[in-house]
Amino acid sequence: MELFWYIIIGVVLTVFFVLDGYDFGTGIIHLFFAKKEKDKEVLTKAAGLFWDSNEVWLVVAGGMLFMAFPTFYASVFSGFYLPLIIVLWLIIFRAIGLEFRSQFKFQMWKDIWDTSFGVSSLLLALFFGIALGNIVRGVNLGGVENGVSVYEGHYFFLPLWDSSFSPLSETPGVIDWFTLIIGLIAVVTLAIHGANWVILKTNSSINSTLKSIIFKLNIVLTALTLFSLIVWQIVNPTSLDNFINKPYLVVFPIIYLTGLFGLFFIKKIKKDSHAFVLSTLLIVGGITSSLASLFPVILPSVNTINEPLTIYNTAASEYGLSVALTWGIIGFILLFVYMIIQKRLMGGKIDKMDYGH
Numbered sequence: 001m002e003l004f005w006y007i008i009i010g011v012v013l014t015v016f017f018v019l020d021g022y023d024f025g026t027g028i029i030h031l032f033f034a035k036k037e038k039d040k041e042v043l044t045k046a047a048g049l050f051w052d053s054n055e056v057w058l059v060v061a062g063g064m065l066f067m068a069f070p071t072f073y074a075s076v077f078s079g080f081y082l083p084l085i086i087v088l089w090l091i092i093f094r095a096i097g098l099e100f101r102s103q104f105k106f107q108m109w110k111d112i113w114d115t116s117f118g119v120s121s122l123l124l125a126l127f128f129g130i131a132l133g134n135i136v137r138g139v140n141l142g143g144v145e146n147g148v149s150v151y152e153g154h155y156f157f158l159p160l161w162d163s164s165f166s167p168l169s170e171t172p173g174v175i176d177w178f179t180l181i182i183g184l185i186a187v188v189t190l191a192i193h194g195a196n197w198v199i200l201k202t203n204s205s206i207n208s209t210l211k212s213i214i215f216k217l218n219i220v221l222t223a224l225t226l227f228s229l230i231v232w233q234i235v236n237p238t239s240l241d242n243f244i245n246k247p248y249l250v251v252f253p254i255i256y257l258t259g260l261f262g263l264f265f266i267k268k269i270k271k272d273s274h275a276f277v278l279s280t281l282l283i284v285g286g287i288t289s290s291l292a293s294l295f296p297v298i299l300p301s302v303n304t305i306n307e308p309l310t311i312y313n314t315a316a317s318e319y320g321l322s323v324a325l326t327w328g329i330i331g332f333i334l335l336f337v338y339m340i341i342q343k344r345l346m347g348g349k350i351d352k353m354d355y356g357h
Contacts, residue, residue, distance in 0.1 A: 001321035005068035006298075006311045008328070009061055014287050016057035017128070018193075018280050023047040023054060024128075025194015027094065027121020028187065030114065033206055033213065040114060041102075042202045045355045047117070048098040053342045055091070060335065067324050071154055071314035072298055079139060079156040080131070083174050087127050094120035102355075122187065129186025133179030134158070136290050137167050137235055138300030141308070144170070153306035154314070167235045172302065178235050181228050188221045189286065192263065193279040200272040203351050211266050214275070218263045221282075225260065236300070242293050249292040256285025 026047040034040045065073045077084065097117030101110050139156045142149035151157075161173035169176075175183075195210040195217075232239050243249050259281030269275045294300065299309040307313070315321065346353070 001318055001325075002068075002311045002315040005064065005315075005321060005324075006296075009064045009068065010288070010291055012057055012061045012064060014284055016054070016061060017287060018283050019054035019057060020051065021125075021190045021283055022193050022197035023051045023094075024121045024125045025190040025192065026197055027118050027194070028125065028191040029194050029198055029206075029210070031118025031122060033209070034204075036205060037110075039204045039206055040110075042204050042351050043198060044098060044101060044114075044117070045350050045353060046198055046201050047121075048355045049346055049350055049353060050342075051095065051098065053339065056335065056338070060331070064328075068316055068321060069298070069311065069314045070316055072309050075141075075154050075156065075299065075309060075314075079158055080134070080174065081157070082160055083127055083131065087124065090120045090124045090127070094124065125187045125190040126183040129183035130175060130179045132186065132287075132290060133182030134174060135299060136182070136232070136239070136294065137172065137176075137178055138302040138308070140171050140303060141299070141301040142303070142306040144303040144305050147305065149305060154309060170303070178231055181224065181231065185221065185224045185228060185286075188217050188224065189279070189282050192217050192221065193276075193283060196272070196276040196279045200276050201350050203349055214263060214266045218260065218266070222260060239293050242295060249295075252285055252288040252292045254285070255281050256289055259285060 026043055030040060030043040030047075034043050062073075093116045097113040097115075097120060101113035101117070103109075139158060141156050142153045143151045143156055159173045161175045162169045162171055165176050166172070167176045167178035192214050195214050198204055199207045199210055243253070259278045262278040262281070263275070266275055266278075269278075296310045296312060297308045298311055298314065301308045316324075
């Protein structure tokens with residue numbers, strides 16, 4: 001049952017980053033490339049009409065983590081307390097930026113909330129990428145100092161950064177040069193995904209320009225990906241062992257590389273939905289490759305005193321996981337019905353749909 005719920009939660013988190021990821025990306029595109037008021041309004045709709053339903057998946061993932069892996073849930077929600085509070089505030093300001101901009105027609109009012117939407121989206125993409133960097137890097141479980149655990153073995157606390165700013169420190173912070181690289185990869189990936197979403201769902205005047213932007217961003221993403229693989233070996237020399245010992249896991253990096261390679265032909269792709277699928281493959285392949293490299297570990301330890309957290313030593317009882325299965329099926333049926341109805345109501349281009357008035 002542990003493996004089953006691990007896979008389900010992994011799928012739910014991946015769906016969240018695919019769906020809300022294009023909202024983050026739309027905000028990034030809105031911040032840097034939307035200059036005309038008409039384009040700003042349309043891009044606001046491209047995110048605003050969907051963000052609330054997309055974030056349902058994050059709520060579902062949090063509830064499932066609490067149910068299936070309570071020890072892991074308690075560990076990360078206390079250890080990552082500071083960045084989680086920052087993410088909460090960013091989610092709030094992104095939402096009110098979308099909801100408030102059209103309440104008054106004063107340009108200064110619109111500019112304030114446009115900035116709120118764009119900057120919050122950018123920082124959310126960055127912080128979620130940094131979070132993934134922390135997961136693959138590992139944390140100081142037990143808060144070991146001078147060879148002695150300060151807390152219980154599954155607890156930790158990270159400052160926003162350590163004075164050394166190094167992932168190799170005995171007491172690393174949330175932000176260091178390695179996690180920042182992963183954060184930048186997330187920003188570029190979601191910007192590409194958001195640009196594809198804007199092209200797919202709108203008739204914005206910047207759509208033709210966005211294809212050139214996607215091509216350039218894909219070059220940057222390729223360089224960052226290669227660089228991150230090199231430094232990952234420095235941070236965690238065993239990071240590729242799972243792919244060597246279990247060759248079938250290579251399917252996940254292949255998914256990522258398919259999206260990365262395909263987007264170099266963005267200018268020749270005729271159907272907008274095909275480009276969106278390619279950027280979706282980037283997100284799916286990136287997340288699943290990261291999880292596959294760690295399995296069955298879900299949070300590595302940077303010290304040798306306390307064992308890493310795995311799906312087996314953090315799981316709820318077998319009885320609890322079994323009982324949750326019934327309610328999980330009911331919940332998923334309701335969730336899928338909700339999503340299908342919402343996507344059908346918002347099908348096609350959204351330029352003329354009303355939002356925020």
